Amino acid sequence: MRRLLLAVLACNPLFATASTTPAAIVAAFWKASSHAPGVPADADRLQQLFRSDALVVGGRYQDGRPVFKSITANEFIAAQRQARPYGFYECEVVREVRQYDRFATVYSVVETRRDPTAAKADYAGVNSIQLYRDETGWKIVSLYYHVEKPGAPIPLDGGKTGACLEA
Numbered sequence: 454m455r456r457l458l459l460a461v462l463a464c465n466p467l468f469a470t471a472s473t474t475p476a477a478i479v480a481a482f483w484k485a486s487s488h489a490p491g492v493p494a495d496a497d498r499l500q501q502l503f504r505s506d507a508l509v510v511g512g513r514y515q516d517g518r519p520v521f522k523s524i525t526a527n528e529f530i531a532a533q534r535q536a537r538p539y540g541f542y543e544c545e546v547v548r549e550v551r552q553y554d555r556f557a558t559v560y561s562v563v564e565t566r567r568d569p570t571a572a573k574a575d576y577a578g579v580n581s582i583q584l585y586r587d588e589t590g591w592k593i594v595s596l597y598y599h600v601e602k603p604g605a606p607i608p609l610d611g612g613k614t615g616a617c618l619e620a
Contacts, residue, residue: 475557475584476550478591480500482582483543483563486533490547494533503530504585504592511578513600533577542569546610555586562607564614572615577601584585 474480485498507526512519547562559582564574581597601607612618 464472465554473593474550474612474620475552475559476548477620478584478593479559479561479582480545480618482593483545483595487542488537488540490538491536492539494528495535496534497531499533502593504594507593508595509598510595511598511600514602519578527598530556537559539567542566542572543616544569544617546614546618547609548618557586558582559584562609562612574614577607579607604619 463613481498482502485495485502488494503526505527508523509526509529510521510523512521514520541567544564544566547559547560547566549560551558551560559580561582562578563580564577567576578598578600581600583594583596585589585594586592
């Protein structure tokens with residue numbers, strides 16, 4: 454009976470995060486964020502990956518001027534529940550994980566394409582993802598993204614454009 458209970462718990466995605474790594478959580482985030490045209494992101498999976506008090510903040514350039522935005526993870530996830538007419542495919546090409554005890558930070562460079570077979574990304578961004586491991590496993594505490602500045606490419610430091618990383 455005990456073996457059956459352990460097997461059920463191990464297969465349940467709500468409990469499976471306890472044994473995953475920060476890298477696996479980040480890879481799951483990019484996968485859950487990606488979607489085909491007319492289909493929303495996997496918002497239920499995103500909800501599992503974030504702490505309830507997490508933040509999503511980021512910067513980009515609009516008309517040559519820097520723009521900064523900060524929202525709660527719940528607001529971010531709610532927006533991901535909406536289907537969009539175009540595809541949105543995230544391809545992580547660089548990942549560096551630093552971990553100490555219950556804290557981890559992941560530096561991640563991601564290319565985004567509307568068509569997953571396109572040779573050139575529509576845009577790229579650098580991300581800093583902070584995670585905390587509680588009794589249920591690793592959860593994202595904050596995500597800071599910065600979309601690539603036109604004319605200033607993000608260094609890939611050994612990564613290769615279009616070569617998506619796995620967990």
